[in-house]
Each structure stands twice: as structure tokens, then as C-alpha cells.
Amino acid sequence: MNQRDLELLSSYLDGHLNPSDVTRLESRLKTDPQLASVLNDLRATRSLLRKLPQRRAPRNFTLTRKMAGQNPPLPRAYPFFRFATVFATLLFVFSFGANSLARQLATPGFGIGGGGGAAQDNTQLFSSEAAATQAPAMEAPATEAPTEPPAAMLPAPTLGATAEAGTRIETTPAQKNGDLSNATGLNPEQSRQAEQNPAPLIPSTWQIGLAALAVVGFLWMFLTHQLAARRWRKE
Amino acid sequence: MNEQALITDAQNGSLDAFNMLVLHYQDSVFNTALRILGDDDLAADATQDAFISAFKSIASFRGGSFKAWLMRTVTNACYDELRRQKRRPTTQLEPDTDDGDEMDSPRWLADPNMTPDQKAEADEVEHAIQHCLDNLPLEFKTVVIMADIQGMDYTEVAVSIRVPLGTIKSRLARARLRLRECLQGFEELLPASYRLEEGMNVS
Numbered sequence: 074m075n076q077r078d079l080e081l082l083s084s085y086l087d088g089h090l091n092p093s094d095v096t097r098l099e100s101r102l103k104t105d106p107q108l109a110s111v112l113n114d115l116r117a118t119r120s121l122l123r124k125l126p127q128r129r130a131p132r133n134f135t136l137t138r139k140m141a142g143q144n145p146p147l148p149r150a151y152p153f154f155r156f157a158t159v160f161a162t163l164l165f166v167f168s169f170g171a172n173s174l175a176r177q178l179a180t181p182g183f184g185i186g187g188g189g190g191a192a193q194d195n196t197q198l199f200s201s202e203a204a205a206t207q208a209p210a211m212e213a214p215a216t217e218a219p220t221e222p223p224a225a226m227l228p229a230p231t232l233g234a235t236a237e238a239g240t241r242i243e244t245t246p247a248q249k250n251g252d253l254s255n256a257t258g259l260n261p262e263q264s265r266q267a268e269q270n271p272a273p274l275i276p277s278t279w280q281i282g283l284a285a286l287a288v289v290g291f292l293w294m295f296l297t298h299q300l301a302a303r304r305w306r307k308e
Numbered sequence: 309m310n311e312q313a314l315i316t317d318a319q320n321g322s323l324d325a326f327n328m329l330v331l332h333y334q335d336s337v338f339n340t341a342l343r344i345l346g347d348d349d350l351a352a353d354a355t356q357d358a359f360i361s362a363f364k365s366i367a368s369f370r371g372g373s374f375k376a377w378l379m380r381t382v383t384n385a386c387y388d389e390l391r392r393q394k395r396r397p398t399t400q401l402e403p404d405t406d407d408g409d410e411m412d413s414p415r416w417l418a419d420p421n422m423t424p425d426q427k428a429e430a431d432e433v434e435h436a437i438q439h440c441l442d443n444l445p446l447e448f449k450t451v452v453i454m455a456d457i458q459g460m461d462y463t464e465v466a467v468s469i470r471v472p473l474g475t476i477k478s479r480l481a482r483a484r485l486r487l488r489e490c491l492q493g494f495e496e497l498l499p500a501s502y503r504l505e506e507g508m509n510v511s
Binding site for chain 1: 321323326327330331334335336337338339342343348352355356359360363364430433434437452455456457459462477478480481482484485487488491
């Protein structure tokens, strides 16, 4: 038996032969026992396959909204609020970075150009502090009771001396910068404080505002999402 | 159930309408996957994947037999699973007993409404057929599962696997022949009503 006959028999079994082919095949089947035997085998095989029990699905395969990739319908303003919240959060983070950078640039030793002079002054300050710390320590045996611990371990004279030395050396930058304190209307103490704590690039009120906007935005988004999901589940 | 109305609603995004179609077709889809893959868990996964994929692409359904379209989705999911298995061939198709031996006749396939004798008989037949199906080339197996086990029309099978009608006829004939030869090896296992005649040679 050839492949062509096999296909003819298979199609005949399923009723997919045209009438003329059916007539020809049926006449051959009457005279060819092997062909008839193959037809019976194919019929038995097909019958066996059709008797194979259909199994019930082990569970329901219905889709949840999550599986289907559907999201609850959100208000039209949602994307705008999301953008605003993210933007406020980014600005808030950026403001900290900017202020920190501005402070570092304003601190003596980190500046460019004029910073070199300040660094020198700083060195002087440290050396003055060290001298001031040592000075009372040397005087201590004369003024303090002998039973007291060594003056080098006592902080009190050191602090006083540091303040004194600090005041003494503060004149140096003022002198170097000419009459800057006079020009700005600040006394030397104020200008020293302004130098040590420069005004932030982004005011703290702005930072608070940005933080509040970010928090409110996140809360609004969270609540809107929860409400939409709850309403969606009920539908 | 008005299938066309449900399909239209599903195409408009109605998940409820699509789930009605799922409930109607899930047994057929699962059985097709089960016969192609030969494993319950893999078949369940492939069925779920097929329905998810079908929902996402239902807009592309342009009429005709919805069952054929769905079968194409499940056969694709099964082919993907088989490709995954080929890359990671670790899945066991037979369940182990407590001793760690493979069971000859997996009990999980049994219908709980059958008597013990019927169950044993059905197990043997089912096991034999599944074994022979597993030995068929994939393209033959898919055609014979759709045509003879799912009872689909030639045209539906052709649409499902996107091959010409003539190819379907040829593959089906050859698949039946191979199955017949394979099942002869299980002759003594099969009950008298299932036995096949001897003496078929095709050159």
C-alpha cells in the first residue's frame, strides 16, 4: 500500500472524499482485502482515540483583572498629580543637594581664589587655638591647687582661651578684605557667623513647601488608587 | 450562549464576556494541552497562558471558528512550553510512588465516577494512547489530537495550525498509521473492545 492510498482511506473514513473518488475507492475495497483491512485498522484507531475520556479542567481558568492587565479607572487629574508629586519630590531632594553644595563652596578651604587666603587664616586659627590651649596649661601650676589634675586635661581654660584667640584672629580676614564689614554694615562677629553659616541657596520655607506637596501628593494618589480599586471590585 | 455577542463584547474589553467563553472552552483547551504535553500541571499552565494570550489578542480575531482560533493559541502555548522543557529538561512526566518508583498507570488520570475495573481499564488505555502520542512527531501529534481526540473539522485544524488542507490530510493519515503500529505493542493491555486488527503494511 502506498502513501496515496493511505491518505485516500483516511479521508474516506472522515467523509472528505469527493463522490467520484468514493466510488472508485469502494470498488477497490470490494476486490482488495488488504485495503479493506487497512481501512478497518484506521477506523479502529480513530475509534480508540475518540473513546479517550475527556478530562474536566482541574480548575476554572477564568481571568482576573490583574491577569488581563486591566487597571482600575483613575480620575483624569491623576497623571497631573503624579507628575507634580514626583517633580516636588525630586526638587526637594535636589534642594538638599544644592544647599549642601553651596555650604561647602562657601566654607573656607573649599572656595576658589579667595579661599586660599581663608585657608591660611584657618591655619592661623588652629595654631592660635593650640597656643591658647597650651598657654593656660603652662600657667596652671601657678594658679591652680597642686592636687588638681594637669591643666592640659582641663577643658575650661581651653575654651576661654580659644574664644579669646578666636576674637583675636578674626581681625585678620577683616583686615585682608579691607573694610568689608563696614561696607555691609556688619560687625566682625556677624560677618564671621555669616561666613561660617552662609545663607542657603534654597530657603528652608521652600523645602518645607516641597516636602508638604510631595507628602500630600503621595497620600492623594494612594487614597485615590485605593478608592478606585474598591469601587472597581464592587462593579 | 450567544458566542458571537460574547466575542464582540470581549473585543470591546469586557472581561466578563471573555470569561464566559473561557468557561465554555476550558475543558477542550485543557485536554488539548494535556495530550500535547502529557502532564497535568504543564497543561494547566499552558491553558492559563493560552487564555491570557487569547484575551490580549482577541481584537485580532476576524471571525470564523473561534474554537480553531483558540486552539491555535493553546498549541502555541504548548510549543513554547516544550521549547522551555528542551532548554531545561528536568520535568518528570510520571508521578513517583512513595518509594520513589515511577507509577505504571498514573492514578491522577482516573475519573472518580468509574468502578475500579473501569478505572483500571481506562487507565491502561489512556496510558497506552498517551505513550504512543508522545512518540509521534509534534506536527503529527497536534493534527491527530485536534482531529480525532477533539473531533475538529479538517478546516478548523488547518486554521488552527496554519497549514494547507492537503497537509492536514497527509499528516492525519500518517499519524493514525503510526499510532496504530504503536498501539499494537499494547495489544495485550487493551480490552477486547479496543483491540486492533493485525496485518497492515504501508510502503
